[in-house]
Amino acid sequence: MDSQITRAFSPEEFRKNGHQLIDMLADHLSKNQSDDAMATLSWESPADQLRFWQDDFNSTRLDTPDELFKNVLSRSINLYSRNYAGHQVPPPAPAAVLGSLLSSFLNNGVAVYEMGMTGNALEKVVTEHLAHKFGYDDQASGFVTSGGTLGNLTALLTARAAVTDVWDHGYDQNNLAIMVSEESHYSVDRAGRIMGLGTEGIIKVPVNEKFQLRTDLLDEYLQKARSSGKTVFCIVGCACSTSTGAYDDLAAIGAFAAKNNIWFHVDGAHGAAAIYSPRHQYLLNGIERADSVIVDFHKMMMTPSLSTAVIYRQAKDSYKTFAQKAQYLWADQKKEEWHNSGKRTFECTKSMTILSVYTLMRMYGDELFKQNIEVLYSLATEFAALIRSKNNFELAYEPQSNIVCFRYSGGNAADDINKRILANLVTEGKYYIVNTILNDQFYLRTAIMNPLIRISDLAGLLERIEQTPL
Numbered sequence: 001m002d003s004q005i006t007r008a009f010s011p012e013e014f015r016k017n018g019h020q021l022i023d024m025l026a027d028h029l030s031k032n033q034s035d036d037a038m039a040t041l042s043w044e045s046p047a048d049q050l051r052f053w054q055d056d057f058n059s060t061r062l063d064t065p066d067e068l069f070k071n072v073l074s075r076s077i078n079l080y081s082r083n084y085a086g087h088q089v090p091p092p093a094p095a096a097v098l099g100s101l102l103s104s105f106l107n108n109g110v111a112v113y114e115m116g117m118t119g120n121a122l123e124k125v126v127t128e129h130l131a132h133k134f135g136y137d138d139q140a141s142g143f144v145t146s147g148g149t150l151g152n153l154t155a156l157l158t159a160r161a162a163v164t165d166v167w168d169h170g171y172d173q174n175n176l177a178i179m180v181s182e183e184s185h186y187s188v189d190r191a192g193r194i195m196g197l198g199t200e201g202i203i204k205v206p207v208n209e210k211f212q213l214r215t216d217l218l219d220e221y222l223q224k225a226r227s228s229g230k231t232v233f234c235i236v237g238c239a240c241s242t243s244t245g246a247y248d249d250l251a252a253i254g255a256f257a258a259k260n261n262i263w264f265h266v267d268g269a270h271g272a273a274a275i276y277s278p279r280h281q282y283l284l285n286g287i288e289r290a291d292s293v294i295v296d297f298h299k300m301m302m303t304p305s306l307s308t309a310v311i312y313r314q315a316k317d318s319y320k321t322f323a324q325k326a327q328y329l330w331a332d333q334k335k336e337e338w339h340n341s342g343k344r345t346f347e348c349t350k351s352m353t354i355l356s357v358y359t360l361m362r363m364y365g366d367e368l369f370k371q372n373i374e375v376l377y378s379l380a381t382e383f384a385a386l387i388r389s390k391n392n393f394e395l396a397y398e399p400q401s402n403i404v405c406f407r408y409s410g411g412n413a414a415d416d417i418n419k420r421i422l423a424n425l426v427t428e429g430k431y432y433i434v435n436t437i438l439n440d441q442f443y444l445r446t447a448i449m450n451p452l453i454r455i456s457d458l459a460g461l462l463e464r465i466e467q468t469p470l
Helices: 004-008 011-032 046-057 066-074 094-106 117-133 148-161 186-194 215-227 250-259 272-276 315-320 354-364 366-388 411-428 455-467
Strands: 141-145 176-181 202-205 231-238 263-267 292-296 308-312 393-395 403-408 434-438 441-447
Touching: 011 066, 011 094, 094 354, 117 141, 117 272, 117 308, 117 354, 141 148, 141 315, 148 176, 148 186, 148 231, 148 263, 148 292, 148 308, 148 315, 176 186, 176 215, 186 202, 202 215, 215 231, 215 250, 231 250, 250 263, 272 292, 272 366, 308 315, 354 366, 366 393, 366 403, 366 455, 403 411, 411 434, 411 441, 411 455, 441 455
Parallel strands: 176 202, 176 231, 231 263, 263 292
Antiparallel strands: 141 308, 292 308, 393 403, 403 441, 434 441
16 A cells, blocks of 8 residues: 555655646636626535535545645635725735745744744845834834734734733733724724723824824823823824725824823734835825834735734844743843744744745845735726716725725615615625725725736726626
């Protein structure tokens, strides 16, 4: 009997199967760039999808993974489609996918230097490159973690560690609080709850008509918090918000934070990459005053999920977050060592996801990210103008980024009409967009993530909506 272990590690099988997969993906990429558009979503009910994979799991063992990979590809949402404008997930640049493949093959964890020699060095190089673009000096640095949610939690824990000893001694009384926009990503609220702040410890400041945090209310909300016995230790600025793509006034927030000695964190998961564009970097004015910033490489920097930079204006602050003993990992528990990133991150086993973005940087330089931002943000501006030109559509606001919210006009029945429109689009599968709630009203929401989309593709989306039976 042939050894399955020998077969599983066969170089020749790997070579053959790998070539087949790359050919399959290259064909997929080519078809999506042709005018003969592929489906964006082949929608099935959860029950039908589960039934298919249960049957597949119980079927005859495969000789090659080719059939399996084809099924996964055809039954998954197609991010490379020019009709995909749904969630804030990009079609990864192919070179970044190859970097991810190599990272998976090596399987080098990054928490400990010996396991992640290359990964730790790459994280330092890339985060410090970004830090300098944000206007930080040589005291700044960072690391990479698994996603914006964990990135925000890590930064908020650092902010708490800067003013309390909760990490070592626990809560004496829960009087801590953070301030954040009502339009902030749910991960900030979730991080606050994980930290034990509770509902009253997450102070949500109203937004203006552009869905930006109202900085004119900051002093008032801070005084209310202090009067109720709360100690505000952090304020979070959105760059940009998830629902609308609005950028908060970071300069005003930074000035407020400095005046009141409060940690200033910027959730730049989606929009901080605008720093690469001379045309749009004004949106980030004031980010140089932030104590910490997160940036998702897997959003506007075209890498596979999940890979998020957490950058500190003072790198030394990052070592306070998870200060504890782990004798089997590090000989010197208290020493600040950038090359042992496990001292600063929540994860112990952490993949070398930095390789994907580093690959793009080495091949295409900053120009790739500049072009991506400028193409996508310009498409959003054109799309908004197209929506405004039609009498039967309502534009929610003038977009600042690549996120556009709109809806079909329908008076008092508009919410129900747009829900039916969205359901029809999803089941048809040619176009994929999502929704959000703005001012208690249901809006269609597009995040234009594919730089190969054309304005004619977005015009086709509006035409299809107009054809929807209402």
